[in-house]
Amino acid sequence: MAADIAEQPGGFARLLDDAHLSAIAQVAAEVAARKPRNVMFVGRGTSDHAALYGAYLTEIRLGLPVASASPSAITLYGARPDFSSTLVIGVSQSGGSPDLAGVLNAARESGGLTLAITNNPGSPLARAAELAIDVAAGHERAVAATKTYTAELLALLLLIEGVRAGDGRLPDDERAALDKLPQLAEDALADPAADELAQRYRFASRMVTTGRGYAYPTAREAALKLMETSYLPALAFSGADLLHGPLAMADPDVPVLAVVGDGPGGQAMRDVVGRLAERRADVVTIGADDIEGAAGRLPVPAVADERYSALLDILPLQKLALALALARGEDPDSPRGLKKVTTTL
Numbered sequence: 001m002a003a004d005i006a007e008q009p010g011g012f013a014r015l016l017d018d019a020h021l022s023a024i025a026q027v028a029a030e031v032a033a034r035k036p037r038n039v040m041f042v043g044r045g046t047s048d049h050a051a052l053y054g055a056y057l058t059e060i061r062l063g064l065p066v067a068s069a070s071p072s073a074i075t076l077y078g079a080r081p082d083f084s085s086t087l088v089i090g091v092s093q094s095g096g097s098p099d100l101a102g103v104l105n106a107a108r109e110s111g112g113l114t115l116a117i118t119n120n121p122g123s124p125l126a127r128a129a130e131l132a133i134d135v136a137a138g139h140e141r142a143v144a145a146t147k148t149y150t151a152e153l154l155a156l157l158l159l160i161e162g163v164r165a166g167d168g169r170l171p172d173d174e175r176a177a178l179d180k181l182p183q184l185a186e187d188a189l190a191d192p193a194a195d196e197l198a199q200r201y202r203f204a205s206r207m208v209t210t211g212r213g214y215a216y217p218t219a220r221e222a223a224l225k226l227m228e229t230s231y232l233p234a235l236a237f238s239g240a241d242l243l244h245g246p247l248a249m250a251d252p253d254v255p256v257l258a259v260v261g262d263g264p265g266g267q268a269m270r271d272v273v274g275r276l277a278e279r280r281a282d283v284v285t286i287g288a289d290d291i292e293g294a295a296g297r298l299p300v301p302a303v304a305d306e307r308y309s310a311l312l313d314i315l316p317l318q319k320l321a322l323a324l325a326l327a328r329g330e331d332p333d334s335p336r337g338l339k340k341v342t343t344t345l
Contacts, residue, residue, distance in 0.1 A: 001141070001142035001144055001146065001229070001322050001332045001333050002322060003141060004140050004141055004142050004146045004147045005146050005147070005189065005315070005318050005319060005322065006189065007137075007138065007147050008146070008147045008150050008151075008185055008189070008315065009181075009182040009183070009185040009186045009189070010182070011136070011137050011138070011147050011150065011151050011154075012150070012151075012154060012181045012182045012185055012311070013182040014136050015135065015136060015151060015154050015155060015158070016154075016178055016179060016181070016182070020134075020136060021158065021170070023133070023134070024133055024155065024158045024159055024162060024168070025158075025162050025167075025168030025169050025170075026168060027115065027131050027132075027133055027159065027162075027168070028158070028159050028160075028161075028162025028163045028165070028168035029162065029166070029167050029168035030131060030168075031087060031113065031115070031131070031159070031163050032162075032163045032165075032166050032167070032168065034087075034113050036064065036085060036086060036087035036113055037064070037085040037086070038064055038065045038066070038067070038085065038086050038087070039055075039058050039062075039064050039065070039066050039067075039086065039087045039088075039089065040066070040067045040068070040069050040083070040086055040087070040088045040089070040107075040112075041054055041055055041066065041067075041068055041069065041088075041089050041090075041091060042068070042069035042071060042088065042089070042090050042091070042100055042103045042104075043090065043091040043092060043100070044092070044097060044099075044100065044344065045145075045224065046093065046145040046148070046149045046221060046224060047091040047092045047093055047145075047148075047149075047152060048068075048091070049149070049217045049218075049220045049221040049224070050091050050117075050149055050152035050153050050156060050217065050221075051068070051089070051091040051156075052068075052216065052217040052220065053153050053156060053214065053217040053310050054089065054091070054156040054159075054160065055068070056213060056214055056216075056217070057156060057157060057160045057214075057307065058160055061160055061161065061164050061307075062160060062163060062164055069088070069103050071099035071100065071102060071103050071344075072099070074099075074102050074103055074106045075098065075099045075102040075103075080106055080109075080110065081106070081110070082110050082111075083106070083107040083108075083110045083111060083112030084110060084111035084112060085111075085112075086107065086112045086113070087112070087113045087114075087115065088103065088104060088107035088112045088113070088114050088115070089114075089115045089116075089117060090103065090104050090114070090115070090116045090117070090118075090125050090128075090129060091117045091118070091152055091156075092116070092117075092118050092123070092125050093118065093119050093120075093140070093145050093148040093149075093152075094118070094119070094120055094123060095116060095118035095119075095120045095123025095124060095125030095126050096120070096123055096124060096125070097125075097344055098124070098344070099344050100125050101124045101125050101127075101128040104116065104125065104128040104129050105128050108128070108129075108130060113130060113131070114128065114129040114130045114131070115129055115130070115131040115132065115133070115159075116128065116129035116131070116132040116133070117132075117133045117135060117152055117155050117156065117159075118132070118133075118134070118135065119134070119135050119136075119137045119138075119140070119148050119151065121134040133155050133159060135148065135151035135152050135154075135155045136151065137151040141333070142332065142333045143228070143333065143334060143335055144225055144228050144229050144321070144332060144333075144335065146225075146318045149221060149314065150185075150311055150314065150315075153310055153311050154178075154181070154311060157178075157307060157308075157311075158170070158178075161174060177303075177304050177305065177308065178308070181308065181311060181312075184301045184303065184312055185311070185312060185315060187301050188299075188300050188301055188312050188315040188316060189315055189316075189319065191298075191299050191316065193296075193297070193298050193299055193316065194298055194316040194317070194319035194320040194323055195319065195323045197284060197296065197298065197320055197323075198320055198323035198324040198326075198327045199327060201255055201320075201324060202324065202327045202328060204232060204255050205232075205233070205253075206232070206233045206234070206235070206254060207223075207226060207232055207233070207234045207235075207254070207255050207256070207257065208234070208235050208236075208237065208242075208246075208249075208250070208254055208255070208256045208257070209222045209223045209226075209234060209235070209236045209237075209256070209257045209258075209259075210236070210237050210238065210239050210242050210256065210257070210258050210259070210269070210272065211238070211239060211258065211259030211260075211265065211269065211313075212238055212239040212240060212265040212266075212268045212269050212272075213263070213264060213265025213266075213268070213306070214261075214263075214265055214306055214307060214309060214310045215259035215260070215261060215265050215266070215269070215309065215310065215313060216238045216239075216265075217310060218259045218286075218309075218310050218313045218314050218317070219236045219237070219238075219257070219259055220236040221314055221317075222234070222236070222257060222259075222314065222317040222320075222321070223235065223236035224236075225317065225318060225321035226320075226321050226324065228335045229321045229322065229324070229325040229330065229332040229335055230321065230324045230325045230328050230330055230332075231330065231335075231336075232324070232328075239258075239268060239269045239272040240268070242272060243272060243275060247275060247276070247279065250276055250279040250281040251279060251280065251281060252280050252281065252282055253282075254281060254282070255281075255282045255283075255284065256276055256281050256282065256283045256284070257284055257285075257286065257298075257317065257320075258272065258273055258276070258283055258284070258285050258286070258291075258294070259285070259286045259287065259309075259313050260273060260285045260286065260287045260289075260291050260294075261286075261287045261288065261300075261303075261306060261309040261313065262287075262288070262289075262302070262303075262306060262309075263305075263306030263309070264306070265306060266287065266306065266309075269291075270291060270292075273285065273291050273292070273293045273294055274292065274293045276293065277292075277293030277294070282295055283295055284296040284297060284298060285297045285298070286298045286300060286313050286316060286317065287299075287300060287309075287313070288300055288301060288302035288303075289302075298316040298317070298320070299316070300312045300313055300315070300316060
């Protein structure tokens with residue numbers, strides 16, 4: 001897991017090279033030319049969190065309505081929705097789960113435009129789709145996905161910005177900003193704060209993660225990493241949902257990891273941190289700036305645009321999950337009961 005985490009700056013650089021940018025641009029141009037009226041994402045686990053990031057990008061940047069597919073409606077109940085005028089995007093590290101391929105097959109049969117985003121271009125998911133993007137993360141050693149997650153995020157960002165441009169090509173200023181990502185990721189991973197925080201939370205019995213907007217997928221992915229590597233019950237909430245009831249459980253014994261960056265999502269989270277502080281909750285923020293009411297911070301480099309934050313904010317949280325598992329005497333590379341490829345119907 002440590003090796004996979006360390007490879008993420010290189011993964012960003014690889015996806016940003018001319019060959020991969022050109023391949024994604026071709027897919028984006030085809031999507032733009034087909035003019036879908038709405039978008040549906042389908043994914044499981046970590047890839048579903050990447051799809052959620054894609055959903056925010058799609059609604060905010062493309063102005064298209066987004067839904068999340070319910071695979072069981074198709075694979076267990078035999079439903080055949082009308083997917084015409086819909087772009088259906090399957091996101092999967094392995095591309096091997098039959099339910100995801102089943103959704104894309106059903107969508108294609110009813111006239112939908114189908115796209116697979118996967119780390120395995122020869123997978124059943126990629127074969128089921130009309131279009132495919134290889135996230136090119138390379139072999140992932142650990143069961144807990146890390147580098148494939150951030151590769152999916154970047155692939156989705158490149159795709160959606162390419163669709164927005166119309167011809168698939170990124171504007172010069174966007175390309176210049178994204179070219180800084182590998183070094184920013186190196187800087188984020190070099191910070192030791194996550195290792196230090198792991199000792200503080202070694203005996204925690206439960207945890208809460210929270211964020212809004214582009215940071216909400218990060219909160220959900222962080223909670224999953226904590227659960228699958230440390231077996232630590234972790235609940236993920238949007239900052240808005242946290243205030244609608246779950247805030248009542250906040251107290252000094254429930255650590256809260258709050259993703260608070262710049263932009264509208266980060267601004268909205270500042271009030272959430274304040275409300276948690278009123279409950280004397282142990283709040284650690286993830287972001288570039290110290291936030292009033294927080295007891296600590298996992299630092300990440302500042303970025304020019306909130307869209308890019310999700311690609312960096314998760315990095316110290318992955319390190320925290322790894323360090324916390326080791327501190328609790330667990331093996332994060334082989335979580336009990338889990339396999340690298342999970343297949344569901």
